[in-house]
Every structure is written in structure tokens, then in C-alpha cells.
Amino acid sequence: MCFGKCARCIGSNLLYLAILCIIANLLLYFPNGETKYASEGHLTSYVWYFHGLVGAGLLIFLPASVFIALERENCCGCCGHQNCGKGCAMFSSILAAVIGLAGSAYCVVVSAVALARGPLCLDSASQWRYVFLDTNGGYLTDHASWSECIEPKNVVTWNVTLFSILLGLAGIEFILCLIQIINGLIGGICSCCGCRNEQQSYAC
Known part of the structure; x- marks a missing residue:
């Protein structure tokens, strides 16, 4: 079933992306490895x-595992009708995709806000504060201003890089889950049509 293979491909990619998001988030706790x-x-x-x-990590594991197993799932054949079971499985994957949408969207929003606000750092007045809070993200293109953060060393580069990675990866996850919603909807409808034909052939 091509819809199941597509879901499996989406699930495998989501799994890798979720692992990368977890790693990127963990690295944010250790600027320069400290x-x-x-x-x-x-x-x-x-x-x-x-x-x-x-x-974008643990919540994505759920839809990823559902999508990977979808190619073999048929809801126990749905009373002996394989196509009906496939349709049921495809429709159920939509719920898992919605959970993935919520998790990835949450990561996108937090990452975007964090990038706009900038890192917490020690400034030249020896105060820990959000130096770029009033720039509305303008500091991202003004690399000369990054030197205003004295400690942790290179914290601006560290934060911008990792939050940008999280923003990008979560954005891809969101798109993949959206594709699976469409895939699950079309796959479910097509399977139900096949089920109807199967039942009619039995009736004959």
C-alpha cells in the first residue's frame, strides 16, 4: 500500500529529527561545553x-512510531475486510499526526521567541541580563553587537545556532506531520472505497 510506505518514510524521518532536536536542546544547557x-x-x-x-523530541516519538508501523497495521482486518482495516489505521494516524503538529509548533514558537529575545549574558557593567531584549531580533544581523555579551564566551553564537537549528528541524517536523494528515485522509478514503468494493463482491 503506497500510503503506508509514505507514512513509514515520514515516520523514519521524524524519528531522526526528534533525536537531533533532543541533542540540540541538551547542548543549550552547556554553553561552550561548560x-x-x-x-x-x-x-x-x-x-x-x-x-x-x-x-520536538519526545512528543514526536509517538507519531513517528505510529507511522512506521502503519504499513503493517490493519486494525486486525476489521472483521475480515483488509481494506476496511487499512482505512481505519490510516484515519487513526491523523490523530497521531495532530500530536506531532502540536509538539513541533510548540518548539517553533519557543525557538522563534528565544531568538528574538537573545541570550542571557554578563555585560560590560557586570550584570546578568538580556542585552538584546529591546532590539526585537535586530541583533541577529548586527554581529558587531554580539561582543556586548562578555560571558559565557561566544554565547550569542551558541544560542543563535542551536535555536535556529531547533526552529528549522521543528519546522520540518511540522510539515511532515501535515503531509501525513493529508496522506492519512486520502489513504483512509481510498481504503474505505476498496472496502466497499470488497463487500459488494462478497455480496455477489
Whole structure:
């Protein structure tokens, strides 16, 4: 069934993307590989939203596993009608895709807001604050201003890179889940049509 193969491909890609999101989120806790900033509470508050760990990570595992198994799933044949069972399985995958949409969208929103706000860092006045809070994300193109963050070293590059990665990966996850909703809807309808033909042939 081509719809099942498509779902399996989407599920496999979602699985890899979710793992990458978890890794990217974990790296945000250790600027330059140092642990002291996390223990001292000197990290941007958005890392504690677990948007990559939970939103684009753990929540994506559910739809990914459902999609991967979808090619073989037929809801126990649905009373002996294989096409009916396939249709039931395809329609049920839509619910899993909606969960994936919610998780990835959450990650996209948090990452975008975190990028606009900028990192928490030690400025030249020896104060820990959001130096770029009033720039509305303008600092992203003004690389010269990044030197205003003295500590952690290279924290702006670290945060911008990882939040951008999370934003991009979660955006791809969102698109894949959206594709699966369409795939599940069309696959379910086509399977139900096949089921109707199957029942009519039995009736003859």
C-alpha cells in the first residue's frame, strides 16, 4: 500500500529529527561545553521550556512510531475486510499526526521567541541580563553587537545556532506531520472505497 510506505518514510524521518532536536536542546544547557552556567542559573529562561526535549523530541516519538508501523497495521482486518482495516489505521494516524503538529509548533514558537529575545549574558557593567531584549531580533544581523555579551564566551553564537537549528528541524517536523494528515485522509478514503468494493463482491 503506497500510503503506508509514505507514512513509514515520514515516520523514519521524524524519528531522526526528534533525536537531533533532543541533542540540540541538551547542548543549550552547556554553553561552550561548560556546566557552571546551568548550575548558577545563568541560562536563558527558554531552555527550561523543554521545547526541543519534549515538544520536538519526545512528543514526536509517538507519531513517528505510529507511522512506521502503519504499513503493517490493519486494525486486525476489521472483521475480515483488509481494506476496511487499512482505512481505519490510516484515519487513526491523523490523530497521531495532530500530536506531532502540536509538539513541533510548540518548539517553533519557543525557538522563534528565544531568538528574538537573545541570550542571557554578563555585560560590560557586570550584570546578568538580556542585552538584546529591546532590539526585537535586530541583533541577529548586527554581529558587531554580539561582543556586548562578555560571558559565557561566544554565547550569542551558541544560542543563535542551536535555536535556529531547533526552529528549522521543528519546522520540518511540522510539515511532515501535515503531509501525513493529508496522506492519512486520502489513504483512509481510498481504503474505505476498496472496502466497499470488497463487500459488494462478497455480496455477489
